[in-house]
Amino acid sequence: MRVVVQRVRSSQVLVDGQVIGSIGRGLNLLVGITDTDTTAELDWMTRKCLELRLFPDGEGGRFDQSVQEIGGELLVVSQFTLYGDCRKGRRPSFDRAAAPPQAEALYNQFVTNLRSSGLRVETGQFGAMMQVTIENDGPVTILLEREAESG
Numbered sequence: 001m002r003v004v005v006q007r008v009r010s011s012q013v014l015v016d017g018q019v020i021g022s023i024g025r026g027l028n029l030l031v032g033i034t035d036t037d038t039t040a041e042l043d044w045m046t047r048k049c050l051e052l053r054l055f056p057d058g059e060g061g062r063f064d065q066s067v068q069e070i071g072g073e074l075l076v077v078s079q080f081t082l083y084g085d086c087r088k089g090r091r092p093s094f095d096r097a098a099a100p101p102q103a104e105a106l107y108n109q110f111v112t113n114l115r116s117s118g119l120r121v122e123t124g125q126f127g128a129m130m131q132v133t134i135e136n137d138g139p140v141t142i143l144l145e146r147e148a149e150s151g
Helices: 039-051 100-115
Strands: 002-015 018-023 026-032 053-056 063-066 073-078 120-123 131-145
Touching: 002 039, 002 053, 002 073, 018 073, 018 120, 026 131, 039 100, 039 131, 073 100, 100 120
Parallel strands: 026 073, 073 120
Antiparallel strands: 002 018, 002 026, 002 131, 053 063
């Protein structure tokens, strides 16, 4: 599982020109699911996204607070292209991305896990062409990755 975490002042997602999800201060999460992901990866990623200290305690301070501690919001957008392999040729291969039925089930579970925090969680539309507007704060962008344990 890969998640691009962006600290934002605001973010929104549009489908067919209509806003379907919008947040203020918080985190924009672009989520990629691979074919080996399980609930173990979802649980780890949920905790990491909620507890990662990416927000300053004061003006220009260190990263001392998590999205939970500031009462921030989350916009979660599925993005299979995070598993694009560009090592060969000029067109990315998406062989490692989970098949849509598996990816959608895990994505929905991830969203449910995040909502259990009590924070406001908005989403994109799985499988749709989306336009995402991100007002990155900092900018702060972190790539999180968790692979299934082998064996």
